[in-house]
Amino acid sequence: MLHPDRLFPSDPTQRDIARRLYAEVGHLPIISPHGHTDPSWFAKNEAFPNPAALFVVPDHYAFRMLYSQGVALESLGVPRTDGGAVESDPRKIWRQLAQNWHLFRGTPTRMWLDHAFETVFGVTERLSGASADRIFDQIDACLQKPEFLPRALFERFNIELLATTESPLDTLEHHRAIRESGWKGRVITAFRPDPVVDPEFEGFQANVERLGALSGENTGTWAGYLAALRNRRQYFKEVGGATSTDHGHATATTADLSDADAERLFEKALRGTITAAEAEIFRGQMLTEMAKMSLDDGLVMQIHPGSFRNHNPGVFERFGRDKGADIPTGTEYVRALKPLLDRVGNERDLTIILFTLDETSYARELAPLAGHYPALRVGPAWWFHDSPEGMRRYREMITETAGFYNTVGFNDDTRAFCSIPARHDVARRVDCAFLARLVAEHRLEEDEAAEVAVDLAYTLAKKAYKL
Template identity: 50%
Template sequence: MTMTWTLHPDRALPADPTTRPIAREIYQAVAGLPVVSMHGHVPVEWFAQDTAFSDPADLLVVPDHYLIRMLVSQGATLPELGIPALDGSAPAETDPRQIWRRFCAGWRHFRGTPTRFWIETELVEIFGVTERPGPDTADAIYDRIAAVMAEESFRPRALLDRFRIETIATTDPAWATLDDHATLREQGWGDRIRPTWRPDPVLAVDSPTFAADVQRLGQAAGIDPTSYAAYLDALRAQRERFKRAGALATDHGPFLADTTPMDAADAAALWDRAMRGASVSTAERDAFTAHMLFQLATMAADDHLVMQLHPGVCRGHASAQTARFGADRGYDIPVAVEFTEALRPVLDAFGHHPGFRMIAFTIDEDTFSRELAPLAGAYPSLRVGAPWWFLDAPDAMRRFREAVTETAGFANVSGFVDDTRAFCSIPARHDLARRVDAGYLARLVAEHRLDLDEAIDTATDLAYRLPVQAYAAQ
């Protein structure tokens, strides 16, 4: 007889019998709090158009690079998972049911990963699936999900209520027209669905598309970037457009965390060379990026948009695969990163500025206790971002709490911030973070380092109040 697939109510809570009941009480106090999703990658078009999703594979498999990379590591190809080659040399699988079958056949590979937690939570709690994924159950699960997706209540905007998402931020390119966000604001959704400005391509002077990207920025801003000074004006103007459209933050993913400014004349000369298509070295690229991060911090101190910084990723590590299939295919790999000296220029200038806020994220967890927690524990303008990407797993999140709390406390962190294109995983990701935090706080209660009411209050901070405060306009 086949057993009905259910999820244990205490999953991811401590196994220790002393702390588990305490953790359960803390978790139950925060489980139903609203979700604040301030670093999302869900396309704004989904909300503006509010149309039905196409199929289970396109919703749950194709956009999830966590899922894709694991299946590829076990022999699947990107085209088999619905991702075509950019040059047309390898067409993508067009049958979503086949993509879904490949995912279900690889379900066993997700054991022990956070992806397993997120997806099983989605399948059971959102779609009502009662059978564990596998080759024999793939079609039945596909049909169940497709039936739920066909319901009017499964449109993107309706899911915001179902997922208890109070605020969600999209990530938008530097040259975004923001037309979809304007539509949403006109329809009363502007305070709930907000843009975030991502200018990385228009800082990358070594990119072959740099000049074209800067021209797109200028066109969106209404300023012809004929000079370095005009380029800075276009950046300011576009930031202001984003702010008027409801943006609360900007998003920056440089390779290094360096924020050292260049001599202005040298920066202008390098910009001119890059705009003419001249060769730019890696060292010059890094120096210009550091310079521009300082310039953008200066702008942030003026316009109060929160500056999210997440360096330390080698993007597109598989060069041939990235060239063939594009970015964000699971080949972004962490590297070691230094923050103490790198952030000194910005923190010297703006670390105590009342209008400046930086949230620094990392996937180099060695830096949490050694650098980021001590920095955030001293500078009022800096917060330590939540563990994410390769660190939003139960054990890594526990390590984060242990590494950061003793130096920075709880108030100097961002609270939980998810980072995903997989829309349906957002409530599951927040639920896992709340469970892990409940377990950590339960240990403090069991060790008589916190009272229970303090632990519940802190759990509420981490799940809800701190994200609201971290991204609030100052």
């Protein structure tokens, strides 16, 4: 199923160049500095239970498409928030995927799954209603074997480093366990403070209280709250190996309030009297606070704005968060980031990586910003745009203004472990294809393109994330 020239241009001149460039990068170790895999997999190293549990139930890319065409989430085994019954037979779940396989034509999900089926599990026929059971059985049989345990796959995937993402309220027990186990796989955490810096997050007040307990600081005061965050950042660095923070706000709004004003908003947030507009400013202020802390502790900041989370209340009530109902929105950066940039934009030792779900910002806002401010870099094509066309547009719209070196290589951002090699391979191929066009059109010489290809596949991520 996997052609060696996949994703390369079909023009022979470009294809030959792309092949040569890819030969330099296809085998490089994977640096995965941002993602959402579960550290307990590597701490416990238990077998993945079955093909449906591995590929369907946890992957919102997969089940959102099925849902969009009328397949009930219950029938796909997606757990209900009320604990009500959902399909529990993995084979039946798998068949739904197989029978609707045509829906995924032309999507990256199809490409990632085909890649995992073939390269990880040795599947050589196309998924369909007819082949569903055979492929299920083949994958299922593999999963029982030691060489398909999480750590074995991690090594086989040639992962040099994998970052997960945890809340400040997480004890990092799995990361601690991994370290203590003696296993040499490098799994680190990233500090994702949304639950304790977003006054509109479910359980904000309780979260802040818990933050105080974990850090031994009095989070009932603004100063104590900041100290607690500093404390947990330090803990994440020491225990979880964190080199970065991650911020998933609805917008890119930042603020630079006086201490007194920030304190006032914090008190309102704690009392639950903060308005929506004030909460937006508070979140913006916290980005600036995080940036100031990064100046001290060196953590790289990642800002992931622009998703309208839980857009479908029916799905949210029945199934909870992260069920494929997050929808991108137009995102403005130039005015929104100004308070933050006025404060720290010229710092050379700070790295703030900006992501977007709004591709119109690439050439108009992000590349011009990152092509000027020393503190800014542009993160890779993200989420819905983590795809061949999305990555191509990203390079076409970013490079001419920001160059390659204000970008940071690839993030897979995935919850689906087996998609990691597939996603990195797609990124490497698409970048090689892009570079091959530049070379074929005499806009870049091939020796330079080869250097860039390695930087995009490996070096830039290590450097940007201080790995």
